[in-house]
Amino acid sequence: MLAFRSEAHVDRWCDETGHERGAAFPLATAWRLAERWYRDRLSPEWRRRTPAEAQAVFAELGLTGEFWNLG
Amino acid sequence: MALYERFVEDGEPPGAGEVADALGIAAADAEAAFRRLHEAHIIVLTPATTQVWMAAPLSAVPTDFRVETTRGEFWGNCVWDGLGVVSMLGGEGTVRTRCPDCGEPMALRVEGGQLLETDGLAHFAVPAKRWWDNIGFT
Numbered sequence: 162m163l164a165f166r167s168e169a170h171v172d173r174w175c176d177e178t179g180h181e182r183g184a185a186f187p188l189a190t191a192w193r194l195a196e197r198w199y200r201d202r203l204s205p206e207w208r209r210r211t212p213a214e215a216q217a218v219f220a221e222l223g224l225t226g227e228f229w230n231l232g
Numbered sequence: 233m234a235l236y237e238r239f240v241e242d243g244e245p246p247g248a249g250e251v252a253d254a255l256g257i258a259a260a261d262a263e264a265a266f267r268r269l270h271e272a273h274i275i276v277l278t279p280a281t282t283q284v285w286m287a288a289p290l291s292a293v294p295t296d297f298r299v300e301t302t303r304g305e306f307w308g309n310c311v312w313d314g315l316g317v318v319s320m321l322g323g324e325g326t327v328r329t330r331c332p333d334c335g336e337p338m339a340l341r342v343e344g345g346q347l348l349e350t351d352g353l354a355h356f357a358v359p360a361k362r363w364w365d366n367i368g369f370t
Contacts, residue, residue: 162356163354163355164327164352174332174333180357183355183359185354186353188347190354191354192315194315195316196319199317200323202236202289202320203236203237228356228359232361
């Protein structure tokens with residue numbers, strides 16, 4: 162996951178590098194995802210999320226649709 | 233956990249031998265444990281070694297995501313992980329990166345658990361179900 166200055170920068174980078182246009186969303190959402198995902202990473206109780214739990218985290222943050230489907 | 237604690241403490245991941253010493257187990261057992269963590273997608277080893285490459289959100293090698301925290305400076309694997317390092321280490325810090333399109337530096341500052349710089353976008357090129365096909369790129 163990369164950080165871009167704007168939507169236009171994402172479009173140009175995808176065009177110039179041939180990368181697929183994937184999912185673009187506000188950095189504030191990326192922060193909430195990072196916080197939700199890693200806040201407890203050093204806790205002794207930490208365990209890897211199941212795919213269903215991971216999917217639920219994405220859904221809470223509005224990251225839905227086929228792109229976010231863990232299948 | 234021994235691995236993560238050492239990584240945060242030293243700024244670089246321990247080798248299997250160091251973890252073995254710390255836990256009082258055989259080096260071969262620590263290496264086997266590293267491989268199991270790799271197979272379980274909890275850490276990523278440098279190919280054909282038992283050296284830790286990634287212990288998400290931390291990277292053992294320099295990346296485009298330098299993270300400054302109250303517990304030291306680290307590398308993140310991507311912007312998600314860079315912000316994840318800040319969250320994991322107390323919610324105060326800055327992720328320094330560059331826009332891949334124009335090269336302009338970007339500083340994502342988090343204070344008191346809040347992201348201050350909200351201009352810009354995060355972009356994920358790889359759909360979720362393919363993240364582990366090539367985790368180095370993802």
